[in-house]
Amino acid sequence: MKKIILILIACISILLCTFTFFWIDKNYYTINYTSNAFNETAQFLDNPYCGWYQICTYMITDDAYNHFDDLTNRYIRTCSNTRLALIEINLKNFNDKDLSDNALKQIDRILTMWKNGKHQLILRFMYDWDGKAIETEPSDISIIKKHMEQTAQIVNLHTDNVYILQGIFVGNHAEMNNSNYMSTDSMTILANHLNNLISKDIFLSVRTPQQLRTILQTASIPANNRIGLYNDGMLGSDLDLGTYGAANDTFTDEHYDLKGNRIQELNYQNELCKNVPNGGEVVLDNYLNDIDNAVDALSTMHVSYLNCLHDATVINKWKTQIYQGNDIFNGVTGYDYITTHLGYRYTFVDSSINYTPFNDIFMIKLDIKNVGFSSSYHDFNGMLNLVKTDSDNPKTADKKSISFSKDITTALHTSSWQPNSVITIDTSIPVQSIETGVYDIYIKLYNQINANNNFDKAETIQFANDIPLTENGYKIGTINIKQGF
Numbered sequence: 001m002k003k004i005i006l007i008l009i010a011c012i013s014i015l016l017c018t019f020t021f022f023w024i025d026k027n028y029y030t031i032n033y034t035s036n037a038f039n040e041t042a043q044f045l046d047n048p049y050c051g052w053y054q055i056c057t058y059m060i061t062d063d064a065y066n067h068f069d070d071l072t073n074r075y076i077r078t079c080s081n082t083r084l085a086l087i088e089i090n091l092k093n094f095n096d097k098d099l100s101d102n103a104l105k106q107i108d109r110i111l112t113m114w115k116n117g118k119h120q121l122i123l124r125f126m127y128d129w130d131g132k133a134i135e136t137e138p139s140d141i142s143i144i145k146k147h148m149e150q151t152a153q154i155v156n157l158h159t160d161n162v163y164i165l166q167g168i169f170v171g172n173h174a175e176m177n178n179s180n181y182m183s184t185d186s187m188t189i190l191a192n193h194l195n196n197l198i199s200k201d202i203f204l205s206v207r208t209p210q211q212l213r214t215i216l217q218t219a220s221i222p223a224n225n226r227i228g229l230y231n232d233g234m235l236g237s238d239l240d241l242g243t244y245g246a247a248n249d250t251f252t253d254e255h256y257d258l259k260g261n262r263i264q265e266l267n268y269q270n271e272l273c274k275n276v277p278n279g280g281e282v283v284l285d286n287y288l289n290d291i292d293n294a295v296d297a298l299s300t301m302h303v304s305y306l307n308c309l310h311d312a313t314v315i316n317k318w319k320t321q322i323y324q325g326n327d328i329f330n331g332v333t334g335y336d337y338i339t340t341h342l343g344y345r346y347t348f349v350d351s352s353i354n355y356t357p358f359n360d361i362f363m364i365k366l367d368i369k370n371v372g373f374s375s376s377y378h379d380f381n382g383m384l385n386l387v388k389t390d391s392d393n394p395k396t397a398d399k400k401s402i403s404f405s406k407d408i409t410t411a412l413h414t415s416s417w418q419p420n421s422v423i424t425i426d427t428s429i430p431v432q433s434i435e436t437g438v439y440d441i442y443i444k445l446y447n448q449i450n451a452n453n454n455f456d457k458a459e460t461i462q463f464a465n466d467i468p469l470t471e472n473g474y475k476i477g478t479i480n481i482k483q484g485f
Contacts, residue, residue, distance in 0.1 A: 029431050031362055033353035035477040038465055040347045040371070042328050042340060045462040046083065048447055049120055049163060049378055050343020052308035053084035053279075057129070058110060060091055065105035072113045079119060084163070084305050086122045087114070088129075088174070091147055095127055095138045099150045107151060111158040118459075120163035122230075122279075122305070125151060126174035133172045133179050141181060144169050145193050152197035159201040160449055164277055166205045166230045168194055175232055176207040177242075184214055184257065192219035195227070203277055203377070205230045208243050209265050212272075213256040228276035229269065234303075235294055235314070236283035238262050269301045274418055277377055279305035285313045291321040291334030295341075302374035302419065304343035340464075344414075345372035346445075347464040349422060351476045355431070365426040366443060366476060370417045371464070378449065380414045380461055384427065385442040385472040386434065386479075414445070436481045444473025 056075040058068055079085045087110070094103060114121055125147070127136045138144050148169065155162055167174035168190040170181045181190060192215075195204060205228045206212050216224055233241030245259030252258075260268065269278060278301050282289055288297070308315070318334035329337050349367040356363070364384065417423050425443075445461040460469065467474045 030482045031355040032480040035351045038348040040328055040464055041466050044340055047462055050304040052082045053086050053305055054079045055086045057088045060103045060106055062100045062102045065109050067106055068110055076117050085119045088124050090126055092127045092136045108154045115161045121161055122164045123162050124166045124174045125169045128172050131172045148194050148197055156199045159199050162202050164203045164205055188218045191215045195221050203228055209268050210259045217256050225275055229278045231280035234280045234282045235289040266300050273302035278303050281307035281310045282314045283311045289314045299373045304374040341373050343372050343374050344370055344376040345464055360431045361428045363426055363428050367422050367424050369422045370419055375417055376414045380445045381448050383444045386439040388437050388439050390438040436483050438480045440475050441477050442473035442475050
């Protein structure tokens with residue numbers, strides 16, 4: 001019995017010593033957190049990789065490298081209201097020979113001048129602007145392949161502003177139709193060659209879902225994470241002007257090279273374009289592009305970019321039609337609704353904090369919803385900024401920037417933030433790494449791709465909330481850290 005009592009006394013002594021250690025040597029904190037109210041707004045967000053684009057055309061010559069400087073400067077001014085520009089580069093003058101040094105320097109100069117602005121470029125090489133591709137394309141596929149090799153050396157130097165390369169150089173307007181090179185064999189050879197040449201940092205796109213399925217099945221291209229679609233007959237008819245098959249047409253896993261009907265092809269794009277961009281231009285005023293039908297189709301296809309000038313009849317119709325929905329956009333014009341939903345659109349939903357005294361850490365949790373038509377297709381960096389507000393001199397208040405840990409970087413894989421999904425970001429911060437006091441907490445998402453590793457030049461991603469955007473990001477709440485209970 002004495003032995004048992006001695007053991008109990010020893011255990012109690014150990015517990016008391018442990019308890020005393022934590023009470024005497026360990027710092028305890030009281031943490032109060034006040035979250036901001038998050039209200040979504042209908043404001044336009046000026047974010048990269050999505051929205052309207054304009055077309056800018058160049059006929060490459062053998063003149064001096066700066067031959068197009070004045071034209072490019074005019075284009076950049078004309079496109080000042082868009083984040084995207086479709087650069088069409090016509091190689092018709094070289095359809096029977098290699099591109100000259102001057103020609104290559106012209107292409108490099110064009111892309112370099114566009115780099116100085118805020119635009120991401122959709123690039124399209126071609127041999128035709130007049131619907132006569134069969135007459136103007138090279139007579140031998142080897143010339144096209146050589147042109148791909150030559151231009152790839154230039155394009156790959158501009159991965160920071162070339163976003164998508166559309167087409168495989170052939171067809172009327174490079175739309176992969178009415179060409180000598182659209183047999184399965186020729187199309188596969190050209191698509192595979194381009195895929196091997198162009199940097200994986202640049203998306204590729206082809207004209208129709210049928211073409212994409214054929215290329216992915218017959219070319220030595222791995223599971224698709226880079227080849228999207230561009231549809232220049234969007235919402236123009238039940239067939240999207242030949243993009244889809246008739247009502248009774250279907251494709252299968254075995255017969256992948258067939259066109260499906262409209263419903264089947266829209267469902268195909270709904271899955272495909274979660275991972276790769278989809279865009280183009282709407283055409284021909286009809287019931288399919290009435291605003292309700294248009295919104296349904298554009299969201300299903302995850303459209304992130306559209307031509308701002310074509311078809312003017314459809315776009316003007318959207319400016320007069322009214323969107324009706326159970327959200328804050330009810331009553332706005334169809335044009336404004338589409339403008340604000342092309343691509344991704346992030347909104348803060350909720351935030352909270354959880355403090356665990358035993359580990360001396362507090363966990364910040366933030367819920368974000370993507371209410372746009374598509375994902376971003378690019379990953380953005382994230383940072384928390386804690387700004388001390390109870391300093392003796394608020395103008396020089398302490399600021400602590402916290403980059404997200406590797407685990408949180410995975411959570412910030414923004415290319416996977418799908419439409420209509422709520423994403424939860426959380427990160428833990430050791431309390432002892434921060435002085436006691438009152439802090440405003442900010443979050444900033446930023447695009448480093450065009451910043452050349454210079455944080456100050458990185459573009460902050462805008463959110464659709466009525467919270468001011470500051471140099472520290474968006475304020476999501478305030479935290480008061482006190483030592484003791």
